[in-house]
Amino acid sequence: MDLAQSILEGNRLALARTLTLVENDQPEGQKAINALFAHTGRAHLIGITGAPGTGKSSLVNQLARHYRRPAAGMPARQVAIVAVDPTSPFTGGAILGDRIRMRNLSGDAGVFIRSMASRGTLGGLAATTASLVQVFDAAGYEIILIETVGAGQDEIEIARLAHTTLVVEAPGLGDDIQAIKAGILEIADILVINKADQSGVENTERALRGMLELAHPTRRPFLGEANPTPENETPLWIPPIMRTIATADEGTPELIEKIGEHRQHLLESGEWQQRERERLSTEMRMVLRESLLQEWLAQIPDGAYQAALDSLYQRQISPRQAVQQLLQNNKETKP
Amino acid sequence: MDLAQSILEGNRLALARTLTLVENDQPEGQKAINALFAHTGRAHLIGITGAPGTGKSSLVNQLARHYRRPAAGMPARQVAIVAVDPTSPFTGGAILGDRIRMRNLSGDAGVFIRSMASRGTLGGLAATTASLVQVFDAAGYEIILIETVGAGQDEIEIARLAHTTLVVEAPGLGDDIQAIKAGILEIADILVINKADQSGVENTERALRGMLELAHPTRRPFLGEANPTPENETPLWIPPIMRTIATADEGTPELIEKIGEHRQHLLESGEWQQRERERLSTEMRMVLRESLLQEWLAQIPDGAYQAALDSLYQRQISPRQAVQQLLQNNKETKP
Numbered sequence: 001m002d003l004a005q006s007i008l009e010g011n012r013l014a015l016a017r018t019l020t021l022v023e024n025d026q027p028e029g030q031k032a033i034n035a036l037f038a039h040t041g042r043a044h045l046i047g048i049t050g051a052p053g054t055g056k057s058s059l060v061n062q063l064a065r066h067y068r069r070p071a072a073g074m075p076a077r078q079v080a081i082v083a084v085d086p087t088s089p090f091t092g093g094a095i096l097g098d099r100i101r102m103r104n105l106s107g108d109a110g111v112f113i114r115s116m117a118s119r120g121t122l123g124g125l126a127a128t129t130a131s132l133v134q135v136f137d138a139a140g141y142e143i144i145l146i147e148t149v150g151a152g153q154d155e156i157e158i159a160r161l162a163h164t165t166l167v168v169e170a171p172g173l174g175d176d177i178q179a180i181k182a183g184i185l186e187i188a189d190i191l192v193i194n195k196a197d198q199s200g201v202e203n204t205e206r207a208l209r210g211m212l213e214l215a216h217p218t219r220r221p222f223l224g225e226a227n228p229t230p231e232n233e234t235p236l237w238i239p240p241i242m243r244t245i246a247t248a249d250e251g252t253p254e255l256i257e258k259i260g261e262h263r264q265h266l267l268e269s270g271e272w273q274q275r276e277r278e279r280l281s282t283e284m285r286m287v288l289r290e291s292l293l294q295e296w297l298a299q300i301p302d303g304a305y306q307a308a309l310d311s312l313y314q315r316q317i318s319p320r321q322a323v324q325q326l327l328q329n330n331k332e333t334k335p
Numbered sequence: 336m337d338l339a340q341s342i343l344e345g346n347r348l349a350l351a352r353t354l355t356l357v358e359n360d361q362p363e364g365q366k367a368i369n370a371l372f373a374h375t376g377r378a379h380l381i382g383i384t385g386a387p388g389t390g391k392s393s394l395v396n397q398l399a400r401h402y403r404r405p406a407a408g409m410p411a412r413q414v415a416i417v418a419v420d421p422t423s424p425f426t427g428g429a430i431l432g433d434r435i436r437m438r439n440l441s442g443d444a445g446v447f448i449r450s451m452a453s454r455g456t457l458g459g460l461a462a463t464t465a466s467l468v469q470v471f472d473a474a475g476y477e478i479i480l481i482e483t484v485g486a487g488q489d490e491i492e493i494a495r496l497a498h499t500t501l502v503v504e505a506p507g508l509g510d511d512i513q514a515i516k517a518g519i520l521e522i523a524d525i526l527v528i529n530k531a532d533q534s535g536v537e538n539t540e541r542a543l544r545g546m547l548e549l550a551h552p553t554r555r556p557f558l559g560e561a562n563p564t565p566e567n568e569t570p571l572w573i574p575p576i577m578r579t580i581a582t583a584d585e586g587t588p589e590l591i592e593k594i595g596e597h598r599q600h601l602l603e604s605g606e607w608q609q610r611e612r613e614r615l616s617t618e619m620r621m622v623l624r625e626s627l628l629q630e631w632l633a634q635i636p637d638g639a640y641q642a643a644l645d646s647l648y649q650r651q652i653s654p655r656q657a658v659q660q661l662l663q664n665n666k667e668t669k670p
Contacts, residue, residue: 030655033653033655034653034655034656037652037653037656038650038651040650134653276648277644277648280647281644281647283654284647284654284657284658285628287654288628288631288658288661288662289625289627289628290624291662292624292627292628292631292662293620293624293627295662296627308619309612309615309619312615313615315372315375315376318369318372319615319622320368320369320622321369321372323619323622323626326623327623327626327627
């Protein structure tokens, strides 16, 4: 079976198989991506992140359900969910999670759910997620929901994959989590207070608003963006704060509308294209770096690497000195 | 001033300056590390991680205070604290934190506190932390407390730097955080329930014990270690659960004793040396990979990299195909 061709024809089995090959970094998976790549670039990638206990997964399910319904002027969209949980050591947990979720969205061929709990794959979690998303994108999934837990470096890298990032909070999770909130504001395009029927929702909203003002005191571009200069002024996007009750399906249509507005903003400001390019450029650089290392290791004399390691273990040289020595010796021994 | 020499002579100003140079990835900092590296390998690196709100920082302060007191058969030790908070976008926060902490431990020249809030440095947060720790180690700090927030990939990598990793929990943080607890058990050498005077402590301990049993059902080595084979059986370390009340300074001496036992276990089982070697080997590999990339980029024809990027942006080729093409063309143009 030609996997890429079958995927383009809408074969779900081929899709599932390719996702597994890609996740396990198999050559056949890469071959499929090469063939599919020209068909990517159409999907809206939506990242959803937040601490455990915020009801993030229920919200993702509701979003999927709503995207599946034709609405005013909007056809039903094909939806993929990629759930990334690097903190779970038991892949069994991820599989179980899939089954429970499948029940809620079952019977709908327009939704495809994939959980990843792996870490430490060659390119890292973010690289594998990027590849999975490319497969879904080529397969015609117009909405790709990427769900992550927490606010580590990993989550921030995965969030960078997305065009639109939702950060989910919930009332009453305590003021202790201010630090996480502060860090995650950098990546939030939309802030969602889920479980908005719980007490303390006003406090949470006030706290978030305060932090937003701290982060955008003079309506500057997001932290981490280039410094604003007069010639590249674009309309600014200040992350709105939305309230939802995912378990009662309240607030989802308004949230979807806001996600659409953000997409429009990205397209009009040129940021959509800019984010795409940054993403592809980063991916290429990572693959190149790893390839160069593998090539180089394959051609150095036997034992050279181990000899450098031994000197390092005996603390005769520092890690950087060991690398300098390896590079130097290899040059000298070449014709 | 010869920074390395001054550090070895106990000059705190030289130490502070070198730490800044290292954190900013300056050549002078690396020069100092090269000179200092032969003096490393003596410190006990203790990682302390846990969610915000567990009172982790208070616990770290108490540990530092106790290590500074001469106890039964144990001289006072020099203590360094490296606080890593990748979620904080405002370095000002880290600096403020330092000031507050300094007040508690002030006037004690045997304690040195350093906060890092940077991310996105060349080698990443874990690499920078590793370098800072090498400087402290060479400077004669026998106890190095590395404090991190949360349970992302970053924290797990930083925890791998440590010989002994403490995972701090607190009662009543909710059962929703099970996922984090499960993930973090992999890296825990000692589990600490801080705020042990709060209600719910029994539940927390029971939950942790249940998860420990799940993780070590037949007393196997830690997840992530090589499969146990009959010939490499070593005495096993099952993470103990300790209770503390850092604000009332209760439980700290017992915790310090347990940390000492773990150190003993590592030394006797050979794991101490094994962890050191893995750490150094990983560091060398990362530096090598980045160096090879930089060297390679410096010698390819002008425009070749950009041309590959352009084909990628137009989705004519996938990221891996772009890399293959770059590597191939570069070989062909060589004499």
